[in-house]
Amino acid sequence: MKRIVRRILLALALTGGLPLAAQAAEFFKIDPAHTYPHFAISHLGFSTLYGRFNQTSGSFMIDWERGIGSVDVKIAAVSIDTGFKKRDEHLRSPDFLNVVEFPEIRYRSTKVTLKGKESAVIEGELTLHGVTKPVTIHVDRIHCGTNPINKKYTCGFNARTKIKRSDFGITYALPAIGDEMELWFEVEGQRE
Amino acid sequence: MGSWMSHPAVQAAVLPFVVAGAWSLASVRRWAPWAGLGAVLGFAVTVWQVADFSLTPFTSTRKLIWSVLAGAAVGLACDLLCPPRRLIHNLWWVLAGGAALWMVWPVVQYRGGWPGVVVGGGALLYAALQVALGDFLRPQPARAEAAAWVLPLGAGAVCLLGASALLGQLGLALGFAGLALWLVGRRWPLRAPAAWILPGILGGALVAYAGTVYAQVPVPALLLLACALPVLWIPRPAGWPESREPVFRVVLAALPVALAVAWTALTQGPPPL
Numbered sequence: 001m002k003r004i005v006r007r008i009l010l011a012l013a014l015t016g017g018l019p020l021a022a023q024a025a026e027f028f029k030i031d032p033a034h035t036y037p038h039f040a041i042s043h044l045g046f047s048t049l050y051g052r053f054n055q056t057s058g059s060f061m062i063d064w065e066r067g068i069g070s071v072d073v074k075i076a077a078v079s080i081d082t083g084f085k086k087r088d089e090h091l092r093s094p095d096f097l098n099v100v101e102f103p104e105i106r107y108r109s110t111k112v113t114l115k116g117k118e119s120a121v122i123e124g125e126l127t128l129h130g131v132t133k134p135v136t137i138h139v140d141r142i143h144c145g146t147n148p149i150n151k152k153y154t155c156g157f158n159a160r161t162k163i164k165r166s167d168f169g170i171t172y173a174l175p176a177i178g179d180e181m182e183l184w185f186e187v188e189g190q191r192e
Numbered sequence: 193m194g195s196w197m198s199h200p201a202v203q204a205a206v207l208p209f210v211v212a213g214a215w216s217l218a219s220v221r222r223w224a225p226w227a228g229l230g231a232v233l234g235f236a237v238t239v240w241q242v243a244d245f246s247l248t249p250f251t252s253t254r255k256l257i258w259s260v261l262a263g264a265a266v267g268l269a270c271d272l273l274c275p276p277r278r279l280i281h282n283l284w285w286v287l288a289g290g291a292a293l294w295m296v297w298p299v300v301q302y303r304g305g306w307p308g309v310v311v312g313g314g315a316l317l318y319a320a321l322q323v324a325l326g327d328f329l330r331p332q333p334a335r336a337e338a339a340a341w342v343l344p345l346g347a348g349a350v351c352l353l354g355a356s357a358l359l360g361q362l363g364l365a366l367g368f369a370g371l372a373l374w375l376v377g378r379r380w381p382l383r384a385p386a387a388w389i390l391p392g393i394l395g396g397a398l399v400a401y402a403g404t405v406y407a408q409v410p411v412p413a414l415l416l417l418a419c420a421l422p423v424l425w426i427p428r429p430a431g432w433p434e435s436r437e438p439v440f441r442v443v444l445a446a447l448p449v450a451l452a453v454a455w456t457a458l459t460q461g462p463p464p465l
Contacts, residue, residue: 086355086461086462086464087464089355089407089408089464090355090356090357090464092355093355093356093357093358093359093406093407093408093464094251094252094253094356094358094359094402094406094407095356095357095358095359098251098252098253098406100299100405100406101251101252101298101299101406103302129249129251130249130251131248131249169248169249169251171243171244172242172243172357172358173357176198
């Protein structure tokens, strides 16, 4: 009898511990209406061209207890938007993104290190124009809480990095159109 | 000098024209088929300026470039080895159809089903038909030579208007290089060497089809470009001097090409440059 009770208590302790361990890692689905990747690139040395991608999806995970996380973001290359239709068509063409052949831009983390409650460093791989390269992204301004509009638990952050488009095989009009691109992201996700 | 070389018009027109013209002038009196290589040499100079010869990532544009280069090699082999006409004909349209399908294969895979079949089947038929017609024209050099530069020139122009400057420059380069050969041929007959005709027509067909699939070239423009070779079967008017035959053939081929360019300009607007 004592052995049975001991086994029941042990089982309760193990199963009772699971929800606590699961709560340490929080999973978020990216909110496409409030997540935008932006880029900036030199245009012929005269000015900086800014643009963004309008369609983003994916997910991220934050484990505050262990100070780790993960990110998996997909961007529809065709959603590029620089505010000028003819230029957007040019950017979608084989000269640059070649969106028909490479419709998706993807970033998947390999390691996320949280630095306190408000910043992080994400190491991962960016797949752009059919080429995958390691890219490190710096995250700041992490903020989590209950969204007062939809009452859902939401986390958001800003992130930035720099890449060279030539590393990804996008070499048309170099060096007239800049090689180095600044990327930054405003991301929001709702807990699943 | 550097800024002059980076001008798009120099890269796509002046450089290939000068290189092709110089090569063909230097080689035509030794052996005409060698002069035919001038077209692909002019094309290669433009590739060196606006793209590259690397293989990774092996994009559709790089497949197009290597298909044109391979076409020149196959054409030169046909000129050197003189295989039977039937063998040449079958080899050309199989290679052309295969190259076109290879170029659009990622889209065929991505779209799948009937949309993929339409894209892939269309590419295969379009390129194979153009090249087969070009081979039929070769026994009449004036017709084949007109096709070999007017078609890629028109394909380049519609691609430029259809929002791909890169495809546009590749097509224009083949066209202007071919124009240089055509002009040389007025003084020293080239007799439509395969080293020029095959890559010229294949390149024109691939550039046009790529422009429709990957850029904004409208389908009617693609179909109008396809008419550039069939119209060359129209007989010369009675009383028209034979010495004017080459010009007559160029004007004939240019008519549907001009319509294709006009259609694209009306529907797509100015080029993105």
